[in-house]
Amino acid sequence: MAMVAGIGWFLVANTLTNLNARHIATGFGFLDREAGFGISEHLVPYLPSDSYFRAFEVGLLNTLEVAVIGIVLTTLLGLVMGIARLSHNWLVARLASAYVEAMRNVPVLLLLLFCYSLITVSLPLSRNAFNLFDCIFLSNRGLRVPAMIWDDSAVMVVSTLALAVAASFLVGVWARRRQEKTGRYFPVLWSSLGLIAGLPLIAFLATGAHLSFDVPHMAGFNFAGGSTVSPEFAALLLGLVVYTGAFIAEIVRSGILAVSYGQTEAALALGLSRMQVLRLVVLPQSLRVIIPPLTSQYLNLVKNSPLAVAIGFPDLVSVANTAINQTGQAVEGVSIIMGVYLAISLILSFLMNWYNKRVALRGGR
Amino acid sequence: MPTDEIVISLKDVNKWYGTFHALRDINLDVRRGERVVVAGPSGSGKSTMIRCVNRLEEHQSGIILVNGTEVSNDVKAVEKVRRDVGMVFQQFNLFPHLTVLENLTLAPIWVKHMPKAEAADIAMKYLERVKIHEQAKKYPGQLSGGQQQRVAIARSLCMRPSIMLFDEPTSALDPEMIKEVLDVMVELAEEGMTMVCVTHEMGFARTVADKVVFMADGQVVEMNTPSELFGNPKEERTRQFLSQIIRH
Numbered sequence: 001m002a003m004v005a006g007i008g009w010f011l012v013a014n015t016l017t018n019l020n021a022r023h024i025a026t027g028f029g030f031l032d033r034e035a036g037f038g039i040s041e042h043l044v045p046y047l048p049s050d051s052y053f054r055a056f057e058v059g060l061l062n063t064l065e066v067a068v069i070g071i072v073l074t075t076l077l078g079l080v081m082g083i084a085r086l087s088h089n090w091l092v093a094r095l096a097s098a099y100v101e102a103m104r105n106v107p108v109l110l111l112l113l114f115c116y117s118l119i120t121v122s123l124p125l126s127r128n129a130f131n132l133f134d135c136i137f138l139s140n141r142g143l144r145v146p147a148m149i150w151d152d153s154a155v156m157v158v159s160t161l162a163l164a165v166a167a168s169f170l171v172g173v174w175a176r177r178r179q180e181k182t183g184r185y186f187p188v189l190w191s192s193l194g195l196i197a198g199l200p201l202i203a204f205l206a207t208g209a210h211l212s213f214d215v216p217h218m219a220g221f222n223f224a225g226g227s228t229v230s231p232e233f234a235a236l237l238l239g240l241v242v243y244t245g246a247f248i249a250e251i252v253r254s255g256i257l258a259v260s261y262g263q264t265e266a267a268l269a270l271g272l273s274r275m276q277v278l279r280l281v282v283l284p285q286s287l288r289v290i291i292p293p294l295t296s297q298y299l300n301l302v303k304n305s306p307l308a309v310a311i312g313f314p315d316l317v318s319v320a321n322t323a324i325n326q327t328g329q330a331v332e333g334v335s336i337i338m339g340v341y342l343a344i345s346l347i348l349s350f351l352m353n354w355y356n357k358r359v360a361l362r363g364g365r
Numbered sequence: 366m367p368t369d370e371i372v373i374s375l376k377d378v379n380k381w382y383g384t385f386h387a388l389r390d391i392n393l394d395v396r397r398g399e400r401v402v403v404a405g406p407s408g409s410g411k412s413t414m415i416r417c418v419n420r421l422e423e424h425q426s427g428i429i430l431v432n433g434t435e436v437s438n439d440v441k442a443v444e445k446v447r448r449d450v451g452m453v454f455q456q457f458n459l460f461p462h463l464t465v466l467e468n469l470t471l472a473p474i475w476v477k478h479m480p481k482a483e484a485a486d487i488a489m490k491y492l493e494r495v496k497i498h499e500q501a502k503k504y505p506g507q508l509s510g511g512q513q514q515r516v517a518i519a520r521s522l523c524m525r526p527s528i529m530l531f532d533e534p535t536s537a538l539d540p541e542m543i544k545e546v547l548d549v550m551v552e553l554a555e556e557g558m559t560m561v562c563v564t565h566e567m568g569f570a571r572t573v574a575d576k577v578v579f580m581a582d583g584q585v586v587e588m589n590t591p592s593e594l595f596g597n598p599k600e601e602r603t604r605q606f607l608s609q610i611i612r613h
Contacts, residue, residue, distance in 0.1 A: 180481035266458035
């Protein structure tokens with residue numbers, strides 16, 4: 001006990017002495033100082049004259065952006081590939097197997113570098129960019145799309161879109177209730193699509209059929225205007241999604257195989273279609289096997305995202321690194337990184353455990 | 366009593382698993398209201414044969430007709446046949462994530478688009494018939510084997526099938542639970558349900574069956590009324606089998 005405490009005291013004292021000797025102030029006071037470095041991608045307004053705190057915020061938001069979009073996409077990809085690998089169609093099953101084996105046997109860092117060079121090398125220069133309707137441009141500087149200008153009619157269209165999404169959710173609830181009551185089936189998918197496409201269209205026409213866009217155009221060697229999906233962001237997202245998706249595909253496959261084939265046979269014998277069997281009988285039972293390892297994969301995706309440093313995407317770790325280099329306050333910088341990743345991981349685990357409890361089997365066995 | 370209308374007809378049905386010839390030129394007709402028991406040693410193709418009737422197994426040659434619909438690669442035709450043919454399995458295969466009641470209402474709601482309340486009414490009626498209605502809110506894992514198998518029978522009946530297939534329904538049960546399941550099956554037989562049962566319960570065969578089919582090595586060896594087949598078997602293979610099971 002005494003020895004551990006002694007070593008601990010020595011480490012702390014030694015660190016403080018060294019920091020003093022180098023005239024590095026301790027504490028989080030540096031967060032208020034001017035950062036003085038630029039960040040290439042920011043979801044909130046940011047200038048080099050902003051504080052370090054603001055810089056960390058920008059980095060955190062970038063990390064969260066990759067994490068959230070990445071988790072959604074990788075789940076979809078994993079689910080599709082996992083089911084495809086069990087397909088009766090020889091070609092589909094083999095393609096899914098090839099994807100899984102190729103992706104999960106490659107180091108993720110290599111995959112990121114590969115995706116990045118794929119984008120930057122194989123896509124043309126800005127002036128030869130792939131051009132879609134003179135408003136969408138794809139080049140090695142990323143994907144440039146028109147950005148909406150927030151005038152009244154734009155606000156109107158976007159808010160009706162939100163309204164339509166909410167309305168189609170309500171239609172879904174109503175259709176479910178009605179089916180329980182009368183047995184009649186209501187085409188929820190088509191009506192929702194109609195609502196989501198139709199309502200904003202009506203709003204668009206009603207407000208004078210005009211929306212203003214900031215259309216990208218060539219200015220010098222690069223485009224100006226519009227908004228961009230950068231090659232760094234795209235490469236990071238693509239790399240993490242296809243890498244993690246391969247593991248999730250295996251988890252989904254094992255989850256489905258964990259449900260005995262007798263369940264499928266019993267459901268088929270009752271006259272349910274293959275899709276209904278999967279949706280109503282097999283997947284609900286697979287979920288309890290799938291969720292715990294799926295949580296680990298989500299955490300892996302988040303914790304692999306700092307590899308962004310290698311391809312120059314300004315995530316939290318990359319921003320913190322720059323801040324540490326400039327201020328020398330490594331202890332504080334690293335503790336911020338650790339605290340943030342710990343918080344993200346704990347929140348994710350908490351959500352997934354809560355969901356896992358909901359799908360757990362009741363009544364023993 | 367059986368009518369003359371043929372509801373299941375197998376003509377020269379053959380099936381192979383790889384090079385193994387599982388069914389050899391099976392010919393069998395089942396008439397409406399008829400109770401057929403299929404007996405034979407294990408590996409003789411009994412289960413494979415009835416599983417071909419609702420396409421849980423594919424046959425490679427020959428024709429299978431169920432209520433006039435050919436069982437083939439046509440998914441719609443197969444689903445039509447399955448709606449009309451109930452099946453009870455050796456391992457019950459209840460859905461463990463659903464309550465007993467939800468097990469019974471799943472197919473009526475999703476396949477027949479029946480209102481939930483109506484499906485639940487019908488389900489409760491059948492649960493009462495198999496004397497298990499007080500367990501409706503429980504999960505399958507909380508029931509005994511015999512109770513689970515009775516739920517499985519009720520689940521099939523909820524689709525109002527005109528034919529019931531039983532694939533060794535009592536083989537996975539403890540001896541004291543066999544009777545409660547057989548009682549339900551006898552009751553069903555007395556109501557005139559068309560039934561094809563693969564079973565080793567020769568007592569059941571003797572009391573309910575109109576016809577006993579004896580199978581060995583993927584072939585139908587002999588087919589007769591129970592009294593004839595058990596009392597006066599014509600084939601040596603049948604005699605051999607009967608002496609084996611009667612000795613114990």
